[in-house]
Amino acid sequence: MNLTELQNKLLAAARRNPPDSQVPYAFEKRIMARLAAAPKPSEWLAWTRALWFGAAACVAVAVLASVWPVQPTDDDDDSFSAGVEQNILASVDDFDNVW
Amino acid sequence: MIQESVCMEQSDADLIAAVLRGDPASFEPLVVKYSPRVFATARRYARRESEVEDIVQEVWSKAFQKLSGYRGEAPFEHWLMRMAVRTCYDFLREHQRSRESSFTDLTDPEHDWLEQFVRAPAEAREDADAARKLVERLLAMLSPSARLVITLLEIEDRPVKEIAALTGWSAALVKVRAFRARAELRKCLRRIAKEKYL
Numbered sequence: 001m002n003l004t005e006l007q008n009k010l011l012a013a014a015r016r017n018p019p020d021s022q023v024p025y026a027f028e029k030r031i032m033a034r035l036a037a038a039p040k041p042s043e044w045l046a047w048t049r050a051l052w053f054g055a056a057a058c059v060a061v062a063v064l065a066s067v068w069p070v071q072p073t074d075d076d077d078d079s080f081s082a083g084v085e086q087n088i089l090a091s092v093d094d095f096d097n098v099w
Numbered sequence: 100m101i102q103e104s105v106c107m108e109q110s111d112a113d114l115i116a117a118v119l120r121g122d123p124a125s126f127e128p129l130v131v132k133y134s135p136r137v138f139a140t141a142r143r144y145a146r147r148e149s150e151v152e153d154i155v156q157e158v159w160s161k162a163f164q165k166l167s168g169y170r171g172e173a174p175f176e177h178w179l180m181r182m183a184v185r186t187c188y189d190f191l192r193e194h195q196r197s198r199e200s201s202f203t204d205l206t207d208p209e210h211d212w213l214e215q216f217v218r219a220p221a222e223a224r225e226d227a228d229a230a231r232k233l234v235e236r237l238l239a240m241l242s243p244s245a246r247l248v249i250t251l252l253e254i255e256d257r258p259v260k261e262i263a264a265l266t267g268w269s270a271a272l273v274k275v276r277a278f279r280a281r282a283e284l285r286k287c288l289r290r291i292a293k294e295k296y297l
Contacts, residue, residue: 001292005220007284010237013230014254019142021135024152028130031159035123038160 111175118166126166130159133176137183143250144187146235154190158183177264184247184265191243209233213291240287245280252277 117125134155141154161182169178205213212229215222224230238246251262252273259277263270 001217002220003285003288003292006216006291007288009216009220009223009225010230010234011249011253013225013227014234014238015256016226017231017234019139021139023134023138027134027152027155028127031130031156032124032127034156035126035160035163 112171115166115169115171115175118163123163126163129162129175133179134159136176136180140180140183141187143254144191144246146239150190150194154183154186157190158186161186181265181267184251185267188243188247188266191246195243205236206232209236237284237287237291240290241280241283244276245283248273248276248280249284252280 111129114125114129137155137158138151141151141158145151145154158179162179165182169175206229208227208229209232212223212227212233238249241249247266248262251257251265252259257265259270259273262268262273266273268276
């Protein structure tokens, strides 16, 4: 059996037989009734969802902010604080020397 | 012709504007006007009429809910058909477990058509009802993405760019899926040959 020919033949058959576009009787009435019966999205529900999303984002940021400072850094904290202290008190040291 | 088309677009635009202003009854003429196309599309992917109606109802529900998202840059029909194709794809994915996996239960006319094809391929008529049923069986065996691509590309003869717009896939993805779909189709045909004639 020539499969390429069979494939072409069957696809040609599908092209030659397009599906029916007939719409059932009063279908539009059914759609309109369904749309009218569908619950309308509540404004409060939208606000509640938005606030929950906001709250979840805030919690995530808070957790990240609390975890971040705990992580050890490569910098030497002692030398950094000593450097800051030395710079701030440098003028006081000079003042002592003057007297 | 162009003038007529512009008038029709304005008419759709007016109806949509009215619905968005709070007049849902203006949606009905749109349903009447475009339902035949949506039904024809749904019938490509669902066999039972109850399933077809469910798909079309789903399309119109989505269209109504998302109407405020329609910006009017493309004709309403294009926007609606994109929604219809995506709803059909969702339907195929939801029902993929019930895909047919065998050609053993062919009806007599389908069997006769295949016999005719084996004897004299040129004489097997493409417009025969049995050929149409065989194609339906064949498509039902494919995966959802393969079926969608084969239908849009090979049966409806749509260009890759249009398929990309309809499905929301990139053009490259459409080409990759088309390649895989043809291979899948060939595999199914090989199974027919094996089950029936070996």
